[in-house]
Amino acid sequence: xAPNAPVRPWRLTIPEEMHAALMxxxxxxxxxxxxxxxxxxICESDRGLRLVARELHLAIDGQDYVPGKYGYRMxxxxxxxxxxxxxxxxxxxxxxxxxxxxxTSVAFSPDDFASHERGYPALLDIxxxxxxxxxxxxxxxxAGDLWFAGGKRSVLGExxxxxxxxxxLFPQPPARGAISDAAYDxxxxxxGDAGQAILAGCRVGIVGLGGAGSILAELLGRLGVGDFVxxxxxxxxFSNLPRLIGAKYTDVARSWLPKYLHGRFRxxxxxxxARNIKxxxxxxxxxALPRDFVDADVAERFKDCDYLFLxxxxxxxxxxxxxxxxxxxIPGVQVGAKVPLDGAGQVGDVFCVSRTVRPGHGCLWxxxxxxxxxxxxxxxxxxxxxxxxxxxxxxxxxxxxxxMNAVACAHAADDFLFHMTGLKHDTAxxxxxxxxxxxxxxxxxxxxxDAQCLECSGIEGSRLGCGDxxxxxxRPGC
Numbered sequence: 001x002a003p004n005a006p007v008r009p010w011r012l013t014i015p016e017e018m019h020a021a022l023m024x025x026x027x028x029x030x031x032x033x034x035x036x037x038x039x040x041x042i043c044e045s046d047r048g049l050r051l052v053a054r055e056l057h058l059a060i061d062g063q064d065y066v067p068g069k070y071g072y073r074m075x076x077x078x079x080x081x082x083x084x085x086x087x088x089x090x091x092x093x094x095x096x097x098x099x100x101x102x103x104t105s106v107a108f109s110p111d112d113f114a115s116h117e118r119g120y121p122a123l124l125d126i127x128x129x130x131x132x133x134x135x136x137x138x139x140x141x142x143a144g145d146l147w148f149a150g151g152k153r154s155v156l157g158e159x160x161x162x163x164x165x166x167x168x169l170f171p172q173p174p175a176r177g178a179i180s181d182a183a184y185d186x187x188x189x190x191x192g193d194a195g196q197a198i199l200a201g202c203r204v205g206i207v208g209l210g211g212a213g214s215i216l217a218e219l220l221g222r223l224g225v226g227d228f229v230x231x232x233x234x235x236x237x238f239s240n241l242p243r244l245i246g247a248k249y250t251d252v253a254r255s256w257l258p259k260y261l262h263g264r265f266r267x268x269x270x271x272x273x274a275r276n277i278k279x280x281x282x283x284x285x286x287x288a289l290p291r292d293f294v295d296a297d298v299a300e301r302f303k304d305c306d307y308l309f310l311x312x313x314x315x316x317x318x319x320x321x322x323x324x325x326x327x328x329x330i331p332g333v334q335v336g337a338k339v340p341l342d343g344a345g346q347v348g349d350v351f352c353v354s355r356t357v358r359p360g361h362g363c364l365w366x367x368x369x370x371x372x373x374x375x376x377x378x379x380x381x382x383x384x385x386x387x388x389x390x391x392x393x394x395x396x397x398x399x400x401x402x403x404m405n406a407v408a409c410a411h412a413a414d415d416f417l418f419h420m421t422g423l424k425h426d427t428a429x430x431x432x433x434x435x436x437x438x439x440x441x442x443x444x445x446x447x448x449x450d451a452q453c454l455e456c457s458g459i460e461g462s463r464l465g466c467g468d469x470x471x472x473x474x475r476p477g478c
Contacts (some may be wrong), residue, residue: 008397009145009157010049011207012040012135013329015465022299025058031273033073033099035065039092041467043328045304047203051093051146052329054465055458057083065266071116073098076131079114086125091469093131093146093282099138101285101334105172106138106175108145120147138146143171144330158242158316160306162331162358168198176286195421196224198358200283202420203227204387205305207321208295209269210234211243211400212335215409216309218245221280223417228286229301230273231293232312244269245460246276264314275408291318296474299324303472306418308332311409319473322357322364326456327463327470331419332357337404349439352381355432355447356415359464360431362447363456407435 014022020036026034040051057463058238068074069251075096087094100106108116116134123132124147131147135156144156161167177193179260188196202225207214209232214449217230241247251267269289291298302308308330310321318334327331337352355369356362364370411433420423431444454462463470 002010007146007152008048009219010051010141010144010154011047011157012051012053012144012159014038014053014073014159014161015329016161017129017360018053019161019163019167021058021316022056022137023099023139026097027139031101035073035075036057036097037075037079038097039087039090040095041302041327041329041465041469042091042093042131043467047304050304050467051095052327052465052467054092056088068115071109071115074115080123081392084123084132087132088127089131089351089382091130091468093133094127095132095144095146096134098134098136100136102138103139104138106136106143107133107171108136110145110415112136113145115437116147118261121151121303123147123244124149139170141171142169149426162329164426164428164430165419165422166331167422180222187223191421191423195423199224199417200226202306203229203304204307204416205231205302206273206308206309206311207230207231207302207317208310209273210240210311210406211402212337213309213311214243214245214247214269214273214276215406216311216335216413217401218276218280218415219409220416221277223413224281226284228274228277228284229289229303229305230270230286231289231291231298232269232273233290233292236272237266240269243400243405246270246279247272247399262344294320294474296472296476299472303330303468305330307420309416310334311336313463314378315371316378316473318364318370319375322370322455323463323472325357326359326363327466327472328360329465331356333357333415334364335405335408335412337400337408339401339404347438350404350437352404352435352437353432353445354408354411354415356430359456361430361449362457363453365450365455366448366450366453404437407437408433411435 025036038053039055040053041048043052059079064076065073072183082095093273129149131146131148131265133144135142135144140337142159146154158170179432184196204220204225206216209230236244236247236251238252251272266289270290274286274288287301289298293299299320303324308321313336324330334355340348340465351465429444431446434443434445451457452459458464
């Protein structure tokens with residue numbers, strides 16, 4: 001542990017592709033030490049500080065990473081200077097990296113700490129207060145020492161490698177906790193008590209608690225997820241009852257009330273979902289927000305989730321979901337079902353989808369799933385509801401069936417489960433799941449990627465990994 005480290009431990013999120021490139025560089029098979037620098041966005045929330053890796057700069061041996069004056073090796077001054085200036089100008093945190101031997105445990109040496117104490121106060125002056133620090137990697141472990149203005153320091157608590165599956169890295173193997181609740185015995189036989197503990201400590205965000213979102217809340221609650229953030233501004237209506245899980249007639253109307261008061265006492269969908277979650281897991285923490293996801297203060301609550309579920313189909317919700325995924329390094333999934341009707345009311349191919357989105361993969365912008373004209377429509381208050389329609393005729397209500405929602409949501413929740421517990425294979429299918437109910441066929445759509453995308457690429461000016469330093473596409477909150 002870093003000497004005199006009074007600040008709460010911080011967390012680090014690294015995209016899978018970046019982590020793989022870094023591991024190849026640090027551990028090429030020569031048994032030697034190598035160096036690099038990561039520049040990272042900053043996310044501050046009620047859970048503390050999290051850094052989101054945005055840029056990886058690999059140091060060339062003998063040119064950028066040379067024999068040290070006090071220790072074994074060091075990053076050359078010119079290599080450091082250009083990166084610390086970039087960190088300052090881009091408002092990113094600076095993290096110097098090297099590796100040690102070993103596998104599941106790693107720590108800084110006394111020489112490492114002495115180097116930090118010599119150099120980091122000066123780097124803090126150059127960075128104009130942006131955090132500076134260091135990471136030391138073993139093959140399956142990482143330790144970190146982060147410095148802040150005013151002489152405060154903090155150690156790394158854990159790092160998450162986000163890709164097809166989530167990998168957890170610690171300075172040393174965490175102590176095993178108590179055995180999981182007996183209620184989860186059958187499912188924990190699949191992923192163990194450690195996997196159940198991951199679910200219990202996980203925060204998920206669900207946007208939209210209608211037909212799909214209510215199913216997701218039920219499934220995740222019963223899996224034992226411990227922390228929820230829910231957002232939906234709508235109240236339940238009679239037409240919702242057949243497809244809202246756990247919905248009751250009394251959620252819509254109470255027979256003893258005059259009809260003109262029924263609307264006032266209808267339950268919010270988020271409150272119904274929170275009730276279902278609590279029935280499934282009384283220890284779960286639930287923040288139920290009867291508000292629109294795109295309100296700035298509501299979106300703020302989602303930026304430090306571990307996983308996001310988008311079950312609302314407005315373009316503004318898609319835009320914001322896509323932005324948070326890429327900007328804050330949070331994996332997520334967009335679910336939905338579509339029943340297309342032609343002008344004569346004839347039903348076309350009925351299908352449901354589960355589209356996994358993570359930093360740099362499955363971007364909704366790249367795949368044409370954010371329609372600019374519909375975004376413009378939704379900006380007009382009277383036209384907001386048009387964003388939920390699947391047909392051009394504003395007078396036609398889109399069909400919705402609970403079984404179709406269930407297919408998409410079960411697939412998405414299962415994907416989440418195997419991602420979080422690390423059971424998904426590295427070579428698992430990365431395409432988007434599509435079920436055609438009329439044809440009885442399942443298929444996968446391969447998502448496209450635009451190398452110049454300002455949402456998901458690493459080009460200059462993109463939002464990828466920028467954290468709090470990039471504005472989200474929200475509207476001012478109430």
